Amino acid sequence: MSLKKKLIILLIAFTLIPLVMFGTVMFSQAITALKAVRIAQLNNIADLKKDKIETFFSERTADIRSTQNYLNIKRNLPLLYASSGEGTRASSANALKELDSQLKPFQVDYGYLNLMLTDQHGRVVYVSDDALRPKLVGKPLSDRHIYEEGEKAIYFSDIFVNNARGNTVEMYCVAPVKGLNGNFIGEVVTEIDMGPIYSFIQDTTGLGKTGEVLIAKQEGKEAVFLSPLRYDPEAALKKRVAFNDTVAHPAQMAARGEDGSGITRDYQGTEVLAAWRYIPFLRWGLVTKINADEAFAPIAQLRTFFMAAGFFVVALGAFAALAISKTITGPLSSLQEGAKAITAGDLDRRVGTNARDEIGQLSRAFDVMTDALVHDITERKKAEEKIKKLNEDLEHHVAQLVQSNKELEAFSYSVSHDLRSPLRGIDGFSLALLEDYAHKLDDSARDYLERIRLASQRMSQLIDDLLNLSRITRSEMKRERVDLSRIAQDIAGRLKKNHPERTVEFVVSGGLTAYGDERLLRIALENLFGNAWKFTGAHQQGRIEFGSTQRDGRAAFFVKDDGAGFDMAYVDKLFGPFQRLHASSDFPGTGIGLATVQRIIHRHGGRVWIEGEVEKGATVYFTLS
Amino acid sequence: MNNKVILLVEDNPDDVKLTMRALKKSNVLNDVVVAQDGAEALDYLFCTGKYAGRDKKIMPQVVLLDLKMPKVDGFEVLQRIREDERTKLLPVVILTTSSEDKDRVAGYRFHANSFVRKPVDFNEFTEAVRQLGLYWLLLNETA
Numbered sequence: 030m031s032l033k034k035k036l037i038i039l040l041i042a043f044t045l046i047p048l049v050m051f052g053t054v055m056f057s058q059a060i061t062a063l064k065a066v067r068i069a070q071l072n073n074i075a076d077l078k079k080d081k082i083e084t085f086f087s088e089r090t091a092d093i094r095s096t097q098n099y100l101n102i103k104r105n106l107p108l109l110y111a112s113s114g115e116g117t118r119a120s121s122a123n124a125l126k127e128l129d130s131q132l133k134p135f136q137v138d139y140g141y142l143n144l145m146l147t148d149q150h151g152r153v154v155y156v157s158d159d160a161l162r163p164k165l166v167g168k169p170l171s172d173r174h175i176y177e178e179g180e181k182a183i184y185f186s187d188i189f190v191n192n193a194r195g196n197t198v199e200m201y202c203v204a205p206v207k208g209l210n211g212n213f214i215g216e217v218v219t220e221i222d223m224g225p226i227y228s229f230i231q232d233t234t235g236l237g238k239t240g241e242v243l244i245a246k247q248e249g250k251e252a253v254f255l256s257p258l259r260y261d262p263e264a265a266l267k268k269r270v271a272f273n274d275t276v277a278h279p280a281q282m283a284a285r286g287e288d289g290s291g292i293t294r295d296y297q298g299t300e301v302l303a304a305w306r307y308i309p310f311l312r313w314g315l316v317t318k319i320n321a322d323e324a325f326a327p328i329a330q331l332r333t334f335f336m337a338a339g340f341f342v343v344a345l346g347a348f349a350a351l352a353i354s355k356t357i358t359g360p361l362s363s364l365q366e367g368a369k370a371i372t373a374g375d376l377d378r379r380v381g382t383n384a385r386d387e388i389g390q391l392s393r394a395f396d397v398m399t400d401a402l403v404h405d406i407t408e409r410k411k412a413e414e415k416i417k418k419l420n421e422d423l424e425h426h427v428a429q430l431v432q433s434n435k436e437l438e439a440f441s442y443s444v445s446h447d448l449r450s451p452l453r454g455i456d457g458f459s460l461a462l463l464e465d466y467a468h469k470l471d472d473s474a475r476d477y478l479e480r481i482r483l484a485s486q487r488m489s490q491l492i493d494d495l496l497n498l499s500r501i502t503r504s505e506m507k508r509e510r511v512d513l514s515r516i517a518q519d520i521a522g523r524l525k526k527n528h529p530e531r532t533v534e535f536v537v538s539g540g541l542t543a544y545g546d547e548r549l550l551r552i553a554l555e556n557l558f559g560n561a562w563k564f565t566g567a568h569q570q571g572r573i574e575f576g577s578t579q580r581d582g583r584a585a586f587f588v589k590d591d592g593a594g595f596d597m598a599y600v601d602k603l604f605g606p607f608q609r610l611h612a613s614s615d616f617p618g619t620g621i622g623l624a625t626v627q628r629i630i631h632r633h634g635g636r637v638w639i640e641g642e643v644e645k646g647a648t649v650y651f652t653l654s
Numbered sequence: 655m656n657n658k659v660i661l662l663v664e665d666n667p668d669d670v671k672l673t674m675r676a677l678k679k680s681n682v683l684n685d686v687v688v689a690q691d692g693a694e695a696l697d698y699l700f701c702t703g704k705y706a707g708r709d710k711k712i713m714p715q716v717v718l719l720d721l722k723m724p725k726v727d728g729f730e731v732l733q734r735i736r737e738d739e740r741t742k743l744l745p746v747v748i749l750t751t752s753s754e755d756k757d758r759v760a761g762y763r764f765h766a767n768s769f770v771r772k773p774v775d776f777n778e779f780t781e782a783v784r785q786l787g788l789y790w791l792l793l794n795e796t797a
Contacts, residue, residue: 442754446722449751449774454668457776461675482775489774496753 032361033354040346040353048342052335060328064302067324068290071304074235075290075317078242079306081229086311089202089221090183092139096217097183097204101131106146106206106215109154125155132157136219142191142199143220146206149213151176164193170218172201179203179216185311187246188223188255188266198223198265230256230315239320241295244313245280252277252284255313260297270296279303283314292321360388364395376403434503441499448492455485491607494621498606501628506546513541513586516551517575520558533565538576541586543653545633553629556622557588557649563616564592564647583652591646603639626651658791660686661714663695663731664749665723672776673718673749673783680784684715684791692726695719696734699741713744716790719766721750721757732764745790 096102105124128146136144136157146155151170156162170176171189178184186201200221208214233240244255251269258264270277272285277296282289283305290304295318303318322329360382367380381396382389459478467475514537521535543550558573565571574589595603595610602608604627609620623639626649630637634654641647660677664670670688677686689695695717697703701710717735721728728748735741747768748761761769770786773779 442752446751449772450666450669452774453672453751453772453776453779454666456774457668457672457675457779460776486775493753 032358033351036354036357037347037350040350041343044342044346045339048335048339052339055335056328056331059331060325063325063327064292067302067319068304070235071302071317071319072290074242075304075306075315078230078317079308079315082226082308082311082313082315085226086185089185089219092135092141093183093202093204093217093219096132096135096144096219097206099131100209101127102146102206102217103209103214106148106154107208109146109148128155129157140222140225141219142194142197142222145170145218145220146215147176147218148215151216154215161193170203170216175201175203175218176216179218180205180213187312190266191220198227227256231259236317236319237323239323240318242315242317243280244315245284246312246314247284247286252280252314254280254296258296268296279305279316279318280314283307283316285314287314357388360384360392364388364392367392367395371399371402376406437499438503441496444492444496449489452485452489452492456482459485491619494619495606498621498625498628501549501552501625502632504549506549506632508545509547511543511545511547511550513543513550513554514539514575516547516554517541517558520551520555521573524558524562528562531562531566532570533562534570534572536572536574536576541575541577543586543633545653549629549632553626553651554588556626560622560649561588561590561592561647563618564594564611565590566616567593578650580650580652585650585652587648587650589646589648594641594643594645594647596643597641600639600641604637623649658684658715659712660684660791661689661695661698661717662686663689663692663717663723663728664720665691666720669720669772672779676776676780676783677787679780680787682783682787682791684787687714691723692728692731695731696726699735699744700738713741715745716786717744717746718749718786719746721748721752721761729760729764732761732766736765747786747790749786 105128108120108124109128132144132155135141142158143161144155144157145153145165147170148154151173153165153168153170156165172186175184175186178186183202183204186203188198188200191197191199200223202219202221203216205213206215206217230242230244233242236242241259242256243258245252246255247253248269250272252272253266254264254268254270256265258268261268270280272281274281276294276298278293279301280296286307286309288306290302292300292302295301295303300321301318302321302324303316305317306315307313308315363382364380367378370378376399379396379399381393384392459481462470463475463478470478517535517537521537525531525533525535554575558575561571561573565573568591572591575586576589577584577586579585593611593616599610603610604623605620606624607620608624609618627637630651630653635652637649637651639647639649660682662670662673664673674686677684687698689698694703698705698708699713699717701708719728719731728750732746732748735744735746745767746765747770748766749770749772750757751772753771758769768786768790770782773782
């Protein structure tokens with residue numbers, strides 16, 4: 030993932046996560062707080078409404094209480110229902126006049142639709158409203174139940190629609206009237222217009238747009254709505270809801286006499302915050318409610334605000350990340366491009382900037398490194414060129430060497446074959462002369478012929494030695510662990526067996542091994558032991574020792590004898606082929622032995638040297654890699 | 655014994671002479687046919703060239719074969735001898751100055767019956783020839 034993406038993700042994570050956590054806490058707290066506030070508000074309004082309603086109706090109670098004690102009514106009511114019987118028309122007319130003079134202004138001043146009086150049987154005997162008076166007087170009160178309640182105490186009827194007066198919604202308040210003698214003589218009935226009550230019930234001040242106040246009452250197992258509803262203006266006295274219904278929960282609760290508040294569903298099934306109150310003397314349940322949507326609108330606003338803020342912060346974070354990444358990745362990608370260019374071979378490319386930050390330092394450090402690398406590469410290229418040239422030279426030399434080896438081989442072959450043939454002729458024909466013409470030759474001639482033969486045989490020996498030496502140089506090496514002590518014992522045993530007349534003591538150290546070609550090492554030891562054997566020949570008895578010692582921190586083997594020895598002044602000549610320090614007559618040989626040994630040791634990566642003293646013996650040392 | 659011919663393939667007249675002398679001294683009295691080089695040896699064996707008219711029934715008792723010769727060398731002669739049904743079983747002794755291992759190995763690989771190095775010392779040479787004659791002319795039963 031690129032640095033840019035990482036930075037953006039990091040910054041978003043670091044802004045968004047706290048934002049979401051903070052927002053969540055804020056929301057839950059805000060919701061709780063808002064809910065509490067809203068519920069309290071609804072409770073307040075409900076209480077206020079209830080108060081107002083109670084105040085209104087207590088005023089109505091006070092009204093009827095004063096009316097009930099009017100002397101005018103106590104005195105004149107009996108006269109009225111007497112007139113309906115056989116009472117005097119004059120007294121009844123006078124009574125009516127007296128009642129009118131007091132009750133009509135009362136009705137108007139206190140805002141009643143009408144005021145009626147009944148006799149003790151519930152028959153209407155007085156109607157303040159002149160228009161209705163002829164219709165109602167003499168008839169019983171519309172509802173017998175109201176009359177019965179009014180006989181006992183002040184009683185507010187249920188709300189009803191009065192058909193007689195153009196379908197007005199109203200209610201009765203009834204109160205018993207006692208005569209001057211204290212007996213029940215009838216009832217006073219005030220007709221209350223529900224209009225103004227509805228007006229202030231439906232006043233939703235402080236409840237917002239979806240707020241609503243309504244009243245309901247219990248009727249059997251149902252709640253009946255008593256006021257027009259906001260979403261159903263015709264609901265008053267018509268809309269009902271069963272108590273086990275899931276909707277209109279606040280109205281159900283209020284109608285059943287409960288006080289309370291909460292979040293629930295209204296008559297439309299909408300989620301609402303509601304408070305409900307019961308007004309016992311009216312048997313009304315009062316509900317104030319507001320749609321949850323509106324009640325919690327601030328939360329939605331808050332959410333919107335938070336989302337906007339979140340978006341803003343995230344956007345800001347992303348922008349910051351982009352800006353930061355650009356300030357970082359910009360120089361980095363130019364660094365990267367530079368690195369690529371340098372990798373591709375543009376060694377003059379530099380990426381350094383003047384920026385004082387870490388990346389600037391890095392770019393400058395990179396340039397320093399590039400300089401060093403370029404220097405190194407140039408050096409290395411030079412060195413490689415040199416090595417290449419050396420290698421070519423070497424290959425050339427090797428090819429030359431291979432060629433000369435082949436030539437040497439061909440040379441050896443022809444030496445072996447061509448040089449020996451004439452020798453055989455010389456020897457053979459010399460012998461033929463000696464054998465076939467002996468009688469014609471004198472001693473001197475015979476001696477010469479013998480010398481010719483010896484010389485040719487000696488030359489043959491030289492050729493053989495030379496060929497052997499060349500074979501040792503050319504033959505393949507098979508390296509393995511070689512038991513030098515055992516080989517030395519073998520050779521010593523063979524020498525003793527072939528020359529039983531000699532008294533030579535062999536001292537061979539045990540357990541000496543080396544890593545090398547067994548055949549070649551055997552040839553080397555044979556030569557060394559052969560030499561030691563030969564050069565101790567002039568002494569009565571000899572001692573030949575094979576062992577190992579430390580020289581220059583390395584293990585060196587040695588073959589030591591106590592024979593003729595040699596003068597160290599000529600030590601350099603000893604290892605050359607056919608170099609001899611002794612007369613053939615003293616010690617026979619072609620002088621090829623040490624040259625052979627040296628070649629074998631050199632082929633093993635070792636070193637060979639010799640120390641000696643005339644008549645004290647010689648010691649040949651050699652090391653093997 | 656006289657009817658047993660020896661084919662000596664040798665280009666060096668000195669060596670021919672010495673070999674003849676060595677054979678004589680070893681009392682090998684068989685007829686010796688000398689081929690100066692490989693080509694002549696093959697002519698003799700397969701009755702071609704200057705030997706076209708020779709009696710085909712006579713085959714040498716043994717071939718003494720030098721290796722280094724002009725025209726056709728000893729190895730090629732040996733190879734041709736072993737390839738041909740008529741001469742496949744002919745005893746061939748390589749008689750050479752060379753003591754190279756590779757020559758010896760090559761000789762046996764081409765199914766030479768023996769490999770003898772000619773020593774410089776004539777006495778030794780005579781001894782070697784004597785033994786050869788003894789073995790190949792007297793003792794060996796040809797196939």
